[in-house]
Amino acid sequence: MAIASMLVSRLARSKALASGAAASTFTLASNHLKARPSGGSLLPHRWEAARRAFSSKPDGGDVIGIDLGTTNSCVSVMEGKTPKVIENAEGARTTPSVVAFNQKNELLVGTPAKRQAVTNPMNTLFGTKRLIGRRFDDPQTQKELKMVPYKIVNAPNGDAWVEINGKQYSPSQVGAFVLQKMKETAEAYLGKSVSKAVITVPAYFNDAQRQATKDAGRIAGLEVLRIINEPTAAALSYGMNNKEGLIAVFDLGGGTFDVSILEISNGVFEVKATNGDTFLGGEDFDSALLDYLVNEFKRTENIDLTKDKLAIQRLREAAEKAKVELSSTTQTEINLPFISADASGAKHFNITLTRSKFESLVNHLIERTRKPCISCLKDAGISTKEIDEVLLVGGMTRVPKVQEIVNGIFGKAPSKGVNPDEAVAMGAAIQGGILRGEVKELLLLDVTPLSLGIETLGGIFTRLINRNTTIPTKKSQVFSTAADNQTQVGVKVLQELHAQRDQDRKALIDIKNTADTTIYSTEKSLNEYRTKIPAELAAEIESAIADLRTAMAGDSVEAIKEKMEAANKAVSKIGQHMNQGGGSSSSGSGGSSGGGNQTPEAEYQEAKM
Incomplete structure (x- = not known):
């Protein structure tokens, strides 16, 4: 289902009556440019x-x-x-x-x-x-x-x-x-x-x-x-x-x-x-620079300025001013006297900030x-x-x-x-x-930036007007009721958020489902071979499963992938251990045993052909 946000409008709060009909036509219009009367x-x-x-x-x-x-x-x-x-x-x-x-x-x-x-x-x-x-x-x-x-x-x-x-x-x-x-x-x-x-x-x-x-x-x-x-x-x-x-x-x-x-x-x-x-926007750039300045002061003076709202506001304004200055100069100085104090006396904030340092702090935002x-x-x-x-x-x-x-x-x-x-x-x-x-x-x-549609049976977002459609516009579509002789229908008008969030959520759900399967199969293998493998290997597998469960509690796809790979790598050692054990037990028969196995295998293949 597409991630969607409810439109705060009268249309979203109203109910469309179907008057007992088995199907109804719903018309959705989009005109962001026109103000309400x-x-x-x-x-x-x-x-x-x-x-x-x-x-x-x-x-x-x-x-x-x-x-x-x-x-x-x-x-x-x-x-x-x-x-x-x-x-x-x-x-x-x-x-x-x-x-x-x-x-x-x-x-x-x-x-x-x-x-x-x-x-x-x-x-x-x-x-x-x-x-x-x-x-x-x-x-x-x-x-x-x-x-x-x-x-x-x-x-x-x-x-x-x-x-x-x-x-x-x-x-x-x-x-x-x-x-x-x-x-x-x-x-x-x-x-x-x-x-x-x-x-x-x-x-x-x-x-x-x-x-x-x-x-x-x-x-x-x-x-x-x-x-x-x-x-x-x-x-x-x-x-x-x-x-x-x-x-x-x-x-x-x-x-x-x-x-x-x-x-x-x-x-x-x-x-x-x-x-x-x-x-x-610029607020995020200011915050990134502010965090850096706070951490620098904490590193040099061992004082956390985040607990002082007045000091933080002074630093915030200084960060904004420095950001503006670095657009035209290659470096600037931030001087804030009496920013804080401790037992040794007053503390002053003095730092030289270069454009290259600022760019490194905000590069992820620009990207x-x-x-x-x-x-x-x-x-x-x-x-x-x-x-x-x-x-x-x-x-x-x-x-x-x-x-x-x-x-x-x-x-x-x-x-x-x-x-x-x-x-x-x-x-x-x-x-x-x-x-x-x-x-x-x-x-x-102009165009509508986000798709418009309604919620249909099963919580599905049914798109009626695609994003980047020239407005004003309208679209009609016939929908059937969920049950026979239904006398009214609640219509939820939804606006789709950008597709990237849909894809990110789908990727997260998919990777969590895969991780669930991995945990199930790993635990099954561990229980089956626990008595045949070293205790250290069993502990390693249990630890990998626990780490994977912890990662699944979060929303990081990369973290789940990393822990899932670690779990797969750990459980693969069971097979390696069992193969090593099997190979040593059959090594006494030497090459003749291998040759004896090859001949009937070749005869079998010829018979199949």
């Missing part, structure tokens, strides 16, 4: 009332484009037929996606929130985009629990929420604080109220994550006209100036990785295929981008030679090693024709211009 909002009316009450500016018809990023966010608006990135109150063109509550319980968003994070790590939220639309028991959520200083809790509905000062907030609410900041930035520039937006999401976001992003927009007082994929938005920004050809967009941001293949021709942007990893790229090319049915240009999007693409990997995958140097930090927001603004009718010469044809 305003009448279908899941938010209380008080949010709309609050928005109207606090809006003192005349309502304008502008549609802003927002790149709601894991690390930084950006807002853009169309000026005529040209997108313009708007600077925030601090004068920066991007805003940190950081939310905090200070000691007075005042809300801080953006640069002020990030600035006080060192002294207030428990009440400073960052990287919450990774939690949006995720369940608490999701393996990625459990991984995130170990990476952040703030509390991640299990919400009443089973989702992953965060807790600050005893209050729980959904990731959508946290995202809404950032979106509200973007909205205010746009309103300050335009001089009028803004109520409509196009928001970007990673191309590999599933339906639950997309719906949660729309909810964040509504909480912020925005009507989300459309949700578009980040690589697609970047391509819109690139192709605005009459660029044409087959384009690969490599988008490695703060928390997610996407790759898309698009064809641009006569103003038509057609996405051929998309792939990615929703848990790979994880290779497989999605190859899969995307395969799904699109094209070769690297057919790609005309590779666009780099996201701050992490400034890392020289990342650019080197991109060059190796696609066989050509990546283009720097777009700003990695601003291209996505500009593309969202262009899409807003298309929706308003300001930009009429462009047409966007």
Whole structure:
């Protein structure tokens, strides 16, 4: 059965009635680009009332484009037929996606929130985009629990929420604080109220994550006209100036990785295929470097900084700064005075970090981008030679090693024709211009990144709409009921995760089944020959079986294979021992015995012929 995640949508929660028929037709439609109608909002009316009450500016018809990023966010608006990135109150063109509550319980968003994070790590939220639309028991959520200083809790509905000062907030609410900041930035520039937006999401976001992003927009007082994929938005920004050809967009941001293949021709942007990893980005690079720095300090000073949240936050910020500096220099120094103390006095952190060392620490993360790229090319049915240009999007693409990997995958140097930090927001603004009718010469044809289907008898995922299908689309198929005269059917709409997880799970199940068989046959052989083999050999076989059982309790295919080979090697010694014993007993008859056996064997073969 394919690994699938339940779509958090009304369709997934509803039941389709079959009215006693023996078969029913189920139609599944996919259109990630279209937002829910305003009448279908899941938010209380008080949010709309609050928005109207606090809006003192005349309502304008502008549609802003927002790149709601894991690390930084950006807002853009169309000026005529040209997108313009708007600077925030601090004068920066991007805003940190950081939310905090200070000691007075005042809300801080953006640069002020990030600035006080060192002294207030428990009440400073960052990287919450990774939690949006995720369940608490999701393996990625459990991984995130170990990476952040703030509390991640299990919400009443089973989702992953965060807790600050005893209050729980959904990731959508946290995202809404950032979106509200973007909205205010746009309103300050335009001089009028803004109520409509196009928001970007990673191309590999599933339906639950997309719906949660729309909810964040509504909480912020925005009507989300459309949700578009980040690589697609970047391509819109690139192709605005009459660029044409087959384009690969490599988008490695703060928390997610996407790759898309698009064809641009006569103003038509057609996405051929998309792939990615929703848990790979700059946050992982920071964590890898942070772990190294913590271990180095422990090795030299014998002090574990992980027990000091303030020290870890200082080190986290220093790691992020060093990562940025190493994109333009070959080495940098990390100096943090009074990072800790012991009986001998204050301890200072001072280390020189080279680019080569940093690259060795994060090489395994960079290599994880290779497989999605190859899969995307395969799904699109094209070769690297057919790609005309590779666009780099996201701050992490400034890392020289990342650019080197991109060059190796696609066989050509990546283009720097777009700003990695601003291209996505500009593309969202262009899409807003298309929706308003300001930009009429462009047409966007996007795809659904994950397959859609329903659960059928036996827990089988029956695919109706394949991944990388151009949307909007719909598919109908007739299904029979599981029993005669069945009056109703519960329909579970599922969204398939990427095939690699399916293959990995199947491989794990298969290897565990094989290991079970190996244990059974090994124990059977051991019990049969226990009295005929040395005690040392029996103990070795028992130890190999125990090791194999321990490996089976985990999820490592390679570990199970290794222990299974060890068990097979150990049990093969039984045969070796028995053969040695048999050979010595029959050696007295010499060569004549062997010759006597050969003659009838030859006569037998001739008779058969």
